[in-house]
Amino acid sequence: MNTAYQLSHTCTHTLISISRECSYLLHFPTKGCERKIQDIFMLAVVSPLRSTRDESQGTMESFSIGADDFADLSEGNLLESINFDDLFMGINDEEDALPDLEMDPEMLAEFSLSEESEIASSPLSVPNSNKSDCNSINNGKNTITAKKQEESNKAATSSSDSGSSQEIVSKSGESVVVNPSPKESEKGRKSSTHQSRNNPQGKRKVKVDWTPELHRRFVQAVEQLGVDKAVPSRILEIMGIDCLTRHNIASHLQKYRSHRKHLLAREAEAARWSQRKQLGGVGIGGKREVNPWLAPTIGFPPITPVHHFRPLHVWGHHTMDHSFMHIWPKHLPYSSPPPPPPTWPPRTAPSPPHLDPLYWHQHHRGPNAPTPGTPCFPQPLTTTRFGSQTVPGIPPHHAIYQIVDPGIGIPATQPPPRPLFDFHPSKESIDAAISDVLSKPWLPLPLGLKAPALDGVMGELQRQGIPKIPPSCA
Amino acid sequence: MGESSNSSASYIHMVQHLIEKCLIFHMSKEECMDALSKHANIKPVITSTVWNELEKENKEFFEAYAKVKSNDDRMSEEETSQMIQKIISQSSKGAGNE
Numbered sequence: 001m002n003t004a005y006q007l008s009h010t011c012t013h014t015l016i017s018i019s020r021e022c023s024y025l026l027h028f029p030t031k032g033c034e035r036k037i038q039d040i041f042m043l044a045v046v047s048p049l050r051s052t053r054d055e056s057q058g059t060m061e062s063f064s065i066g067a068d069d070f071a072d073l074s075e076g077n078l079l080e081s082i083n084f085d086d087l088f089m090g091i092n093d094e095e096d097a098l099p100d101l102e103m104d105p106e107m108l109a110e111f112s113l114s115e116e117s118e119i120a121s122s123p124l125s126v127p128n129s130n131k132s133d134c135n136s137i138n139n140g141k142n143t144i145t146a147k148k149q150e151e152s153n154k155a156a157t158s159s160s161d162s163g164s165s166q167e168i169v170s171k172s173g174e175s176v177v178v179n180p181s182p183k184e185s186e187k188g189r190k191s192s193t194h195q196s197r198n199n200p201q202g203k204r205k206v207k208v209d210w211t212p213e214l215h216r217r218f219v220q221a222v223e224q225l226g227v228d229k230a231v232p233s234r235i236l237e238i239m240g241i242d243c244l245t246r247h248n249i250a251s252h253l254q255k256y257r258s259h260r261k262h263l264l265a266r267e268a269e270a271a272r273w274s275q276r277k278q279l280g281g282v283g284i285g286g287k288r289e290v291n292p293w294l295a296p297t298i299g300f301p302p303i304t305p306v307h308h309f310r311p312l313h314v315w316g317h318h319t320m321d322h323s324f325m326h327i328w329p330k331h332l333p334y335s336s337p338p339p340p341p342p343t344w345p346p347r348t349a350p351s352p353p354h355l356d357p358l359y360w361h362q363h364h365r366g367p368n369a370p371t372p373g374t375p376c377f378p379q380p381l382t383t384t385r386f387g388s389q390t391v392p393g394i395p396p397h398h399a400i401y402q403i404v405d406p407g408i409g410i411p412a413t414q415p416p417p418r419p420l421f422d423f424h425p426s427k428e429s430i431d432a433a434i435s436d437v438l439s440k441p442w443l444p445l446p447l448g449l450k451a452p453a454l455d456g457v458m459g460e461l462q463r464q465g466i467p468k469i470p471p472s473c474a
Numbered sequence: 475m476g477e478s479s480n481s482s483a484s485y486i487h488m489v490q491h492l493i494e495k496c497l498i499f500h501m502s503k504e505e506c507m508d509a510l511s512k513h514a515n516i517k518p519v520i521t522s523t524v525w526n527e528l529e530k531e532n533k534e535f536f537e538a539y540a541k542v543k544s545n546d547d548r549m550s551e552e553e554t555s556q557m558i559q560k561i562i563s564q565s566s567k568g569a570g571n572e
Binding site for chain 1: 490491523
């Protein structure tokens with residue numbers, strides 16, 4: 001690689017990182033925002049001037065140089081100050097090998113892009129063979145990717161991501177054209193650059209496109225290991241897809257777990273609402289009439305992954321309407337158990353957020369859940385207190401939470417293969433709900449019961465022999 | 475942690491939160507104690523105490539809650555029995571059904 005090549009890469013890369021930073025800042029403005037933006041632009045100016053050594057960090061820290069020198073840039077419009085034309089010009093001139101036409105608009109497009117933050121960096125060493133796999137998984141735009149490979153090898157990013165031509169682009173003057181090439185191509189490329197883990201141009205976390213297929217495999221792997229025990233590295237092994245890194249899996253896992261928890265909690269609530277509605281409720285919150293279970297489906301249609309989606313949007317609890325308390329004392333704030341965690345979709349209206357949790361949900365259910373048609377004995381998910389008396393010997397199914405309730409005289413003698421009327425949430429649901437509380441103490445109380453007087457509680461506890469809380473052990 | 479009443483207060487708040495979650499699941503006090511102990515490492519006695527205090531503060535709620543639970547149980551019993559009967563008969567008959 002000659003210097004010019006490196007330089008151009010650096011520059012491009014930097015611009016990419018800049019755009020990424022910009023977009024990030026645009027979306028998450030922070031206090032030091034202005035300063036940051038300044039820094040970003042300083043980078044833009046500085047990078048081409050610097051050697052290629054460290055830009056790949058992709059961070060701004062490395063560019064602490066002469067911030068002062070660029071102090072004047074901070075005034076007014078930084079964008080104006082930076083002469084992109086020169087920047088890009090320089091790059092072009094110096095690099096013959098670079099497909100000029102491709103690069104500029106692409107770079108510009110990239111730069112102006114805001115959404116596609118995880119712009120694949122670089123293509124320096126991307127082996128093509130694997131790319132195809134990734135691409136097919138991610139986008140199936142193999143042709144485009146293939147075509148781009150050479151270019152990608154030279155151009156740091158290309159694809160003009162359906163980026164709208166932004167002012168920057170137009171500013172640059174040259175090839176203002178923002179190739180509205182399909183996003184896929186970029187994605188394709190991105191995925192292809194997945195391979196270049198050790199991309200010297202930057203430790204970008206290449207964005208993984210979690211297609212339904214991919215997600216399904218992920219879920220399978222997770223279930224195989226057990227949700228709580230699922231470790232990214234093992235999941236990765238099980239999935240056996242080279243395009244993914246442990247990091248990708250880790251973050252996906254985190255999201256997955258979070259969604260699951262919310263879903264479980266939501267399902268509990270949904271069941272309650274539904275039941276209330278079914279049983280004619282107590283005229284509480286009529287607005288809640290909308291069956292929350294239907295809600296998600298409404299939001300679904302537009303999504304392709306929905307194909308294998310069964311209208312069973314709750315972890316197999318679709319019919320457990322009866323089980324939940326249907327009558328809620330009026331003094332409870334129904335207005336929905338208060339603003340549920342942000343990811344809970346609003347109950348009365350199907351909204352985009354539905355899609356997401358459902359996406360997660362349906363895939364999860366895929367592997368192990370019974371279809372809606374079955375007389376539902378959602379195996380791992382439910383249990384009933386009925387069974388408890390006669391089932392003392394039943395070892396808890398992997399996810400069954402046996403609750404012995406001596407209070408109930410049970411005529412039925414079968415150790416239910418988990419009847420669907422679960423009055424009892426599965427161990428998983430409970431666990432999820434509990435961990436949710438533990439991890440997010442700031443969440444509003446679901447029921448909003450009046451809190452007892454602290455003194456009273458403490459006094460009582462002391463009487464019981466607990467001098468102070470939190471106790472050191474359970 | 476544990477140096478001031480603040481942490482106690484927040485701990486109790488947490489326990490209350492957990493209990494409320496259990497209430498959503500329609501659990502009884504014992505079940506709650508069990509669950510919290512298992513999943514959140516909270517001593518049953520603490521859960522119990524907080525539950526009791528909550529009950530004192532929210533009498534109406536708990537009264538209604540008790541009613542609901544008993545209603546549910548009754549209903550579910552019947553329905554569950556029915557369901558089970560149905561399934562058994564279905565499976566024994568195979569394809570045919572009455």
